[in-house]
Amino acid sequence: MDLSNMSVGDMRNLQDQIKQEMKKREQSDLAKAREQILAIAQSVGVPLKDLLATTGRGGKTGTVAVRFRNPEDAAQQWTGRGRQPKWVKEWVDSGKSIDKLRV
Secondary structure, three states: OHHOOOOHEEEEEEHHHHHHHHHHHHHHHHHHHHHHHHHHHHOOOOOOOHHHHHOOOOOOOOOOOOOEOOOEEEEEEOOOOOOOOHHHHHHHHHOOOOOHEEE
16 A cells, blocks of 8 residues: 555544544454463363452462551651652651651
8 A cells, every 4th residue: 555645634544544443353362362362261160250350469469567657747657668758768768767657
């Protein structure tokens, strides 16, 4: 297809057609994948609710408990995981012990 001879309007129309076709194919692929997954689950005797309930983390779900809280602003909390929030870094940089933030 030679796009150099097409008008801008024709190219926009083509673009719209492509978007519609892509959406249709994505929906079709999703439906096929869903059917295949259900067929596999049924073939091994796994109920659908059990299949959907699995999280991939060994079935563990939930939140991590807060381990640190800002005494000046109780809304500022940190679990101790990941990067230290700015308020924790400022607290430690000022020479104060992080243990004083423990909940």
